[in-house]
Amino acid sequence: MVKGMKQTEIGMIPEDWEIAKLKDIADFQNGLAHENIESEFGEFIAVNSKFISQDGKVFRKVTKQLLPLFNNDLCIVMSDIPNGKALAKCFLVEEDGRYTLNQRIGRISPIKDCSKYLFYTLNRNKYFLGFDSGSGQTNLRKDEVLACPVLLPPLPEQEAIAAALSDADAWIESLEQLIAKKRLIKQGAMQELLTPKDDWEVKIIREIVATPVTDGPHETPFFLDKGIPFLSVNNIVDNKIDWSDLRYISEVDDIRFSKKCKPRRGDILLGKAASVGKIAIVESDYNFNIWSPLALIRIDEISNKYCFYYLQTTDVLNQIKFFTNTSSQGNIGMGDIEKIEIKYPKSLSEQTRIATILSDVDAELEALEQQLHKVRQIKQGMMQELLTGRIRLNYDSCEDYDGYSF
Structure with missing residues (x-):
């Protein structure tokens, strides 16, 4: 005992x-x-x-x-x-x-x-x-x-536990508010930086890609417990690739599918079925492949990072909506993706400057979101320990509670 x-x-x-x-x-x-x-x-x-x-x-x-x-x-x-x-x-x-x-x-x-x-x-x-x-x-x-x-627990300890968990909730809420504020800042920056100027160029995607827009295989492969990650549109979350919920295919299937499509660093992935318009950019050399609900856009003539951000604008979203077939689950073909107009500064350095500013904001957002995730985990651990009595708070009365050490 x-x-x-x-x-x-x-x-x-x-x-x-x-x-x-x-x-x-x-x-x-x-x-x-x-x-x-x-x-x-x-x-x-x-x-x-x-x-x-x-x-x-x-x-x-x-x-x-x-x-x-x-x-x-x-x-x-x-x-x-x-x-x-x-x-x-x-x-x-x-x-x-x-x-x-x-x-x-x-x-x-x-x-x-x-x-x-x-x-x-x-x-x-x-x-x-x-x-x-x-x-x-x-x-x-x-x-x-x-x-x-x-x-x-005794009433004073109930009050101390409640105060500690309330402190954690306040911390979470403050981070959520900061993230919401940062997202508004990013939205305003995108509006200012990506609104076309009189001297900007306008080209359709077909004119600025290194290879024609393509997609993954239109067949259902045999999935494995481990192997080559095989992404679909559900793996695009908040304009990033979500690596937390993966399916896997064999190396043999990957080699076969790669004859049509093989993502690499700098490629842009665009949802073309079901969740049309979801977008992410490949930012690593991780070996993976994609399924048919995703289109691969490999930019050549302009900054791929600039294009990634421009594809998130209302202008492009309206174009995608126009081209999307809504008779079933929603679908946009590769030919129509190639017709999407991209407006951009003539200067590559200006494209890079815009992309860098927005990337910096994204980096700040990601750091805050990681911190929020960590704090939520801390609170969950606190609840498991405090609400079972495995960790006891020092108290004589609620007034003596001076905060949980995070």
Whole structure:
């Protein structure tokens, strides 16, 4: 037996912690339908599944509080599709007179425990997720929610844990805001730098490529657990190649497919089917190949990096929209891709200057996004340790909590 720990039905926990059913520490109530009183002029927000799943960014206003929510109430999503991301997601109410509880949302009102601690404990709790069979819509019942086991430290420790996790959330939010601001700066820079001037050249892609625009094989290869990465349009994320979710083909297939298409550093990849217009530039010598939903553009006459950025402009997106066949899933042919007009400064040095400025902004964005990813991982680790008692915070009272060391 580990010193200071005790064995329970859910594993080892600190000796001074308790296990309680949610029904013993909180009151519960189901929400009501508000559809008939929705109004853009309403002064209240109906807390529904979309509001919670989108972290409050998407909301509907209503004219009345049919079921008012109060400070420290917890709202929990009771219904979701199979393997959905909203089931059991929680929202903590932190003010009176603003929110009302919609149907298919439950209200959990803590009796004496720290509401923010319970928020972190119950939010997407694996107990609730266990009701998702993966094959039909999940609808949590009131009795199922109230049967959830909850680990309860002493109240001062609950408050200290909640404060530490709130600090992590504040850090995450500040980075998200900084990234959003940086993206707006990039958008403004692109607008200023890529707006054509009177002395700029205009050529279609066919006139500035080293080889005709091509795509990957129009067949489904035999996929392997390892081998040569084989990218499709889903591997283009935020104008970058996403190497995290790969399929692999054999070297034999790669050699065969390479007779038609073989990406190399500096090539531009453009989504030509399904997610038409997604774009990335190859920035490494990594050995891989592409499938038919991606087109390969190998620029020759102008800066390929400049072309990569110009292909992201509204001008080009409108051209792509014009050429795209929308009768099925959306598709643009290689011949039409070659008809896209690219406007550019005559001077290669000016093209390079523009591309360098935008590349620097992208580098700053990538660094911030990597930092955000790291902070989210830190918070996840904090939750695993603090909410199980494996790490204890030093406290005498909540007022003595002086912050978690990140």
